[in-house]
Amino acid sequence: MKKLSNVHPTIFVIFGGTGDLNKRKLAPALYNLFREGYMPSKFAIIGTGRTNYSDQKYQEELLNSVNQFSRNGKVDKSIWDKFESNIHYCSVNISEQDSFQNLKVAIDSYQKEFGAETKVIFYLAVAPNHFATIAKSLCKHKLTQDENNSRIVIEKPFGNDLETAKELNLLLSEIFTEKQIYRIDHYLGKETVQNMMAFRFANSLFEPLWNRTYIEHVQISVTEQLGVGDRGGYYEGAGALRDMIQNHLLQLLCLVGMEAPISFNADEIRNRKVEVLKAVRPFTEEEISFNAVRGQYTKGWVEGKEVLGYRNEKGVDPQSNTETFAAVKFFIDNWRWQGIPFYLRTGKRLNQTSSIITIQFKDVPHHIFSEGTSETWQQNRLIISIQPEMSIRLQVQSKRPGLDMVLNPVDMVFDYKGTYSEDTPEAYETLLLDAMTGDQTLFMRGDQVETAWELVMPIIHAWENKTSLNFPNYTADSWGPETAEALIARDGFHWFTLPLKEK
Ligand code: BG6
Secondary structure (H helix, E strand, O other): OOHHHHOOOEEEEEEOOOOHHHHHHHHHHHHHHHHOOOOOOOEEEEEEEOOOOOHHHHHHHHHHHHHHHOOOOOOOHHHHHHHHOOEEEEEOOOOOHHHHHHHHHHHHHHHHHHOOOOEEEEEEOOOHHHHHHHHHHHHHOOOOOOOOOEEEEEOOOOOOOHHHHHHHHHHHHHHOOHHHEEEOOHHHHOHHHHHHHHHHHOOOOOHHHOOOOOEEEEEEEEEOOOOOHHHHHHHHOOHHHHHHHHHHHHHHHHHHHOOOOOOOOHHHHHHHHHHHHHHEOOOOHHHHHHHEEEEOEEOEEEOOEEEOOHHHOOOOOOOOOOOOEEEEEEEEOOOOOOOOEEEEEEEOOEOOOEEEEEEEEOOOOOOOOOHHHEOOOOOOEEEEEEEOOOEEEEEEEEEOOOOOOOEEEEEEEEEHHHHOOOOOOOHHHHHHHHHHHOOOOOOEOHHHHHHHHHHHHHHHHHHHHOOOOOOOOEEOOEOOOHHHHHHHHOOOOOOOOOOOOOO
């Protein structure tokens, strides 16, 4: 069902309108929504920034970005021409109140033209230290009071720790109601991540097995080949725990671990997710070193090119203690998951870019086949591959054709590419459309963000207070530090990876 019916005239105000996120993600997403008929018939995109641009110059800038970064390649000229007539630029210096007055005038004039039901979405694609200033100024200029029609979208990182996240939540709650606040975690907009809800709750087959009786352990692995690139300045104050585990990986853990919601209602789903986070066993100080390991990459070779070590990247302290890799073993203390380890790992400059969730089932209770019959005996596994391969594979034992009884594992695969001919929308297309239609299901609620911070804070403190003596401890293009292998090997398991497909 197309969500279009809920889309009212909309004014998108993008703070950070000349920034990287807008160029790479937001502008291409809005264009693709327009191209596919998902934008409302009346809409305006107001890019803001400190630079002085005319509308025409700004439109040209965005055209270049969309041509470069859209999943559909270069724009179709006739579609772009219609789209660009909705793009405007308003120069805003966020530390000057007069600038907001100019913005208000622009918004008011569109609102008059579009009618009373017009939604105004303020998208904060700026550094987090500007969130509070912008929110306060919007409030001061009376741009936020209409709780049915004005919304704010906040990019991650939402706070830098529990305390700052709480402060930000408090400030936002003084200005907006929770239904106006859209906290982004772009992983939730990914097609394969959304499909986890369908997979778990639209099939009766897996639910009876989805518990500690049948599942042995769960792995959530988000590995990246890229290094920090030119984001060293930001990353130094973040590290893998803040940048990935606190948000993306814990969200994936919620989707695997949550109870069945009673409906597809945003708050119902978010309640079920918060319950999982609340049930995750917090670490005592002594437990941290047994359950969490960190790493930092050193230089190496990636696809024939020499790459820098983290400490030599731009904006990075040559003695940096920031982790570019983290692996954590969590337990969820409830009836469904008691005693079942959830291993999470993520890192930069690793051997593969891939995000996969592996559910390993327990072994059969009794082996009737002799040892010789099974070439590579393997317990059943369900592998949900989020990216770059988009698939779900169930690995089962089967008999090899032939006169002898020989067993080996085979994959039953649902592969998006082979099943659907449609292109998959980018996460930002889904999320922007949801922000327009007022659907908060795929956005983080305030308590969710705080609970996730609560979980990682003890690890953050322990790591910040104790400089790692062995950094850097993994080579670019490897699978991370040996301690990460040891973390899982101690329990008799190993990290699972999918074989790379030929390029
Ligand atoms: C971002 C992190 O949130 O997610 C980046 O800040 C990371 O460091 C990125 O590279 C990964 O997203 P994706 O969609 O490429 O898996």
